[in-house]
Amino acid sequence: MTAKFASRKENQTETTKVKVGNTVFGGSEVVIVAGPCAVESYEQMQEVVTTLQTLGIGCVRGGIFKPRTSPYSFQGLNQEGFEILDAIRRETGLAIISEVMSVEQLEQAITHFDCFQVGSRNMQNFELLKALGKTGKPVLLKRGLAATIEEFLFAAEYILAEGNPNVILCERGIRSFDPMTRNVLDLAAVALLKELTHLPVIVDPSHATGKRSLILPTSRAAIAVGADGIIIEAHPQPERSVSDAAQALSLTELSTLVAQVEPIALAVGRSLARQANAFNKTKSASSHQ
């Protein structure tokens, strides 16, 4: 089986550029997306985006619909979160990347999110994929925990076949046997995807490793292998994060990461995407570094 729209050879050879707000995924510039696992409050988000602006990052992540193993874990702010995200977008111009888990959530979020994230658990939620295909808006599609590359590409194909070309693929680790890391980050898959598809491919080192100390080296490796970007969990006070505390970077650590990733981007003939307007705000935000 070969995907019709997703395949690099059959359809197009150049990498598709997907624009989320002012940020372009799939161009010569490497993109960094960052933000907390879950939106917790306006203050939390405000603190995060101040740092993002300082760093020239144009997209913030943060979930308000949270897929959790247990029904008794925090499930996200839900509708309440829309107001926070709207305010953040209005005040900063940053684009919002956030997860939806059902068609109903998609309908609610359609004007609030700039890019819809599909989590690994929903990679083959085909009804959701079809609905996302009909919106025409950018989709960040994460690889399933045990999804083959073929299945991953066909999941994207469900969106593309509905006429929506704005799909960004995201490798986020696959399930394996070693208890020392949360998942196994499959960076060879990123290189393989770049061969097989024209869609932009990014990497999520935070969920892949689940361990703060591993995020920086694997971020460097992701850019070195050819990824078009990375998506990083960052929190003003990681130890107080309502979820995924063990893997969230502090905002200072995020700044270090950006500094370390940049020379790798240059070493592979690319550069980091930097939102020009971000630098205007450097002074007021500098206290956060």
Place this chain on the structure above:
Amino acid sequence: MTAKFASRKENQTETTKVKVGNTVFGGSEVVIVAGPCAVESYEQMQEVVTTLQTLGIGCVRGGIFKPRTSPYSFQGLNQEGFEILDAIRRETGLAIISEVMSVEQLEQAITHFDCFQVGSRNMQNFELLKALGKTGKPVLLKRGLAATIEEFLFAAEYILAEGNPNVILCERGIRSFDPMTRNVLDLAAVALLKELTHLPVIVDPSHATGKRSLILPTSRAAIAVGADGIIIEAHPQPERSVSDAAQALSLTELSTLVAQVEPIALAVGRSLARQANAFNKTKSASSHQ
């Protein structure tokens, strides 16, 4: 983490009995469910259920909403299939077990299906699980391809926590490295689940092995390990099946399976569930064996 409602110890020690039509899952009798992967036509279903009745089987499976890796594969008859299933149920009294992949499909199917199957790809489709919890109707929840036992039990918990106690768990193979079988059937997980939860647990040897010749021995093993039932893909002409042809049994092979499984059930102190009314129809159906 321990599930509140699903756990055997915290909540109840006796196995929950889930009634689907006239068939009881979780009692002393071992249940066999059978039917085609996909509903293709009235004639196909009619031929299948005639054999099921001869064998005393009270539940027929058959999908009309089909989750397929590729958007270009047959996606099921959808609404068209309701009429066929309605006719089958009306004419035979058999209960219908069929998959739903979204809340919208669930709403459409609510009066047509007797038990809603949640496929492995949707085991953590939490919005769907919550909606199923609200219906109060029986749910057959399949284990995800890379789901731990803990995740499986918490997926059930999403349904139970909404007040619906009618959940049947189904082990259907996990993803592993050997290309010779489709998945790895994890029968120790069945024994473990029987310890950890009071919910009935059945096994799907067809999807687990993906290989016709392995279904009969693994069905015997499933009953021997303590499963409360098995669910088998069977088709009047397996080689013409629109999907999963390599793993569908012919109706003759299904009869052989029932004959071989019965002594195992007796050896573990149980018996096969047999619908009494089924035997009344033996004569007219006997030509199908």
Place this chain on the structure above:
Amino acid sequence: MTAKFASRKENQTETTKVKVGNTVFGGSEVVIVAGPCAVESYEQMQEVVTTLQTLGIGCVRGGIFKPRTSPYSFQGLNQEGFEILDAIRRETGLAIISEVMSVEQLEQAITHFDCFQVGSRNMQNFELLKALGKTGKPVLLKRGLAATIEEFLFAAEYILAEGNPNVILCERGIRSFDPMTRNVLDLAAVALLKELTHLPVIVDPSHATGKRSLILPTSRAAIAVGADGIIIEAHPQPERSVSDAAQALSLTELSTLVAQVEPIALAVGRSLARQANAFNKTKSASSHQ
């Protein structure tokens, strides 16, 4: 690739009978092997074999060369163990199945062991396999933790190709992602092996599950799926076992296991192998049950 000597089709259709002492693997009778993980003392072994004789079991397992993850864990009695095993064999007539990890150990053990076990870590220790092939004596070859069926059969082929037809295959669980069980017991692989090869195939539920409560149900399932036997860890005082304490059965539990497995063997048209002379000793040993 197809194995030349190991394949059922190319070479022979009947299951090979491998005789270890007076016990035949691969005949119509299902074989039970039992014994401690490690030989600890004469008294320990004497207590074990008294129960084995009562149960009609003709082969005892027990390691004196122990492959351990850490060099600081107990490595076995080594040469000291030969005397104990020699005494046990002389006094009871039971056959000894024990592991060797190198050609040097094989040379030392050649007159002391009746069947050489190759552990999962050494399944592809090709120099050891070739040396075992030259001895002509029975070999119990365990599947590697991540070995495909093809690799398993070719490992056996290394022994067979040297002219030694006495190979017994043993499924003992493969490595997977769930922390709740030690490994995943792959019983479909047993059914598949019975198709592909004429060699006898047995199952090790103790190492596969690593959990005492799962050994009995998976033993039943192993026989139901078509295995030619099972090999069980049993210890007079499991809680005092120097290794694998969590998975060793007590001698009373072993007797229960035999009683539960027997009806399954009958249900699949076989019976349990029982050493006739064993029953002569029933009276003196009965206190151990």
Place this chain on the structure above:
Amino acid sequence: MTAKFASRKENQTETTKVKVGNTVFGGSEVVIVAGPCAVESYEQMQEVVTTLQTLGIGCVRGGIFKPRTSPYSFQGLNQEGFEILDAIRRETGLAIISEVMSVEQLEQAITHFDCFQVGSRNMQNFELLKALGKTGKPVLLKRGLAATIEEFLFAAEYILAEGNPNVILCERGIRSFDPMTRNVLDLAAVALLKELTHLPVIVDPSHATGKRSLILPTSRAAIAVGADGIIIEAHPQPERSVSDAAQALSLTELSTLVAQVEPIALAVGRSLARQANAFNKTKSASSHQ
């Protein structure tokens, strides 16, 4: 469990330097090792090392004892290969890294090899590890296909505990479910190992991916993640390689790899190890590029 000698914290904080010929593993310089899967002829090896010298590479790999799944596949030149390797070493001064699979092979190879490779199948061949510990010579220990990080470190511990500190660890891919790549390269494990142990850690992208086009990007990623080196399969005519043809680089591709890896090494504050004497031979060897 924590390894006594292998652990970074308990024992030493600085990375151990392991010297193989004139090449130092574990220093600030990143090491590249290259060579064919199997030694086939003097002419083949001569052609390879001429390129290696041009590139400043000081260690050549090439097997004469080959672990092969099937006993009917090419098993290596064995003793015949010693003469070729001796001549190569004498003429070029390059150090020889080559695999041994048993104590007997180790004894034969002791004066011919500068570094003994232990393949993934033998990672827990404890008798071999102990014997290697007694030699005191450098050992390149590859991670087993399904080995946890803990098991990997304890395998090294078997060598270290015998008094041999010269162990280089090598991540070479773990077994997983996707048929599109041979194994899954686990680069987060490299970062984790660098935290946990003071031993040098290198990466084998050739065996990990099994696909020529993926070797260059994953080599870049390996250096970016913090590996102390990489080991690459290269062959004068990859399509004629007697084994692993699909993953061997041509000598021209190897030169490209070195050129692409160097800027990554610089980006992480390191440089490539270059044998000074190698450049003296550049002129005579330049025709090979």
